[in-house]
Amino acid sequence: MNTVPLYAGIDDTDSPRGMCTTYVGAVAIQRLQRLGCALLDFPKLIRLNPCWPQKTRGNCAVAFLVGCPPDQVSEVKEIVLKTVEELAEKDDRTNPGVAFMSKKTPPEELVTFAYRVVKDIVDLKEAESMANKLGIETHKFRAGNGVIGALAAIGHPLTNDFTYELVAYRTPENRGKPRKVDPDSVKRMDKLTSPLTFDNLDPWTGEIRITPHTPCPVLYGIRGESPAVLKKAHQLVKTGEPIERVQIFKTNQGTDEHLVSAKIAEVSPLRSYSIEGEIASKPRIIAGGHVIVEIRDSTGTIHCAAYEPTRIFRTVVKQLIPGDRVIVHGGVKQKPSLPLTLNLEKIEILELAKKTVKRNPKCPKCGKRMKSEGRGKGYVCKKCKERAPPTAATIEELSRGIRVGKFEVPPRARRHLAKPLQRELAVKSIIEF
């Protein structure tokens, strides 16, 4: 049958009280399939700039491409809009936006826009004028901020690095109740499919990470390198409640796409960076158990913070000393009255400075440590009356207790966009499952 391509993008349908844009997308897709439309590719789940102050809960937008009978285009659009209207949270802070593009391949300008929405700040006016120029139809609900993410989701090509997420949704009567997912089955699934699946469990606490803690329709989401491994993993998870539907999304989650390599002088708030530099201060612990350390490069100095929920990661940061060479990764938030602070997501220790201690010389007769006679006055052994000049002191190197390598915050504190170190084990070329 002759069909025309139609791309739909949806964003900002959820609130902390519920809903999830992926669910709105999954329901719309099913309704279009019933009408006779074919899904032409995996729907996309695009995570947007995590530092954006107006962000929704997970700041994710969804887009999908369908092949649609030419005489049904307006009906298809109507179904998508009705689905958003019906399912989106009715809340002043939820401002859904929908976009439609009647092309298979996003134009270059839309691709560039999509990357900017992941790494930078874009306003609604700019988004709308670009959509007008490119002939993309947009629909706003309330303030309609979701138009920005809806356009970004259509435009994102997911051609560099990408992952997949399989989402299983709950039936309406169970939403808001405790999720019934068998933890032992998740542990077994992790054992059999990791590292091609990731973030199933917290490696330190064993806590199950595939179930959210919000009243949204998601029962669980499994993240991985390929649709095949996710289908296998899904079969291994046992639940004590029915699953309404399952949808696999192709996504920029777990790719570090939000990070921009920069010098400290180039850093501005509300964006995320990778910065290479040298530790410039001793780490200090502030109220709440957060660890703060300064790093510098040739252009300036910036504070870096490891927050309390990052737990074990803080112990690595606490052991840094001035002179250590590192690459820090994380988002920079704006807080009035505080210096610019990068919230550490990951740290790569390139080179450790020597940690030394100056020690008094040993007495050549009795072998005991000699006593200092005061600054610049040399040493004496009280027992044997042996003397030594100030230069006799020895410099001893201490063990550092940490090693060169990469360290990351645990999954519970990790951003959706952050690339887990575990993914570096799951090389794309071994995705044949």
Ligand SMILES: [Zn+2]
């Ligand atoms: Zn002595």
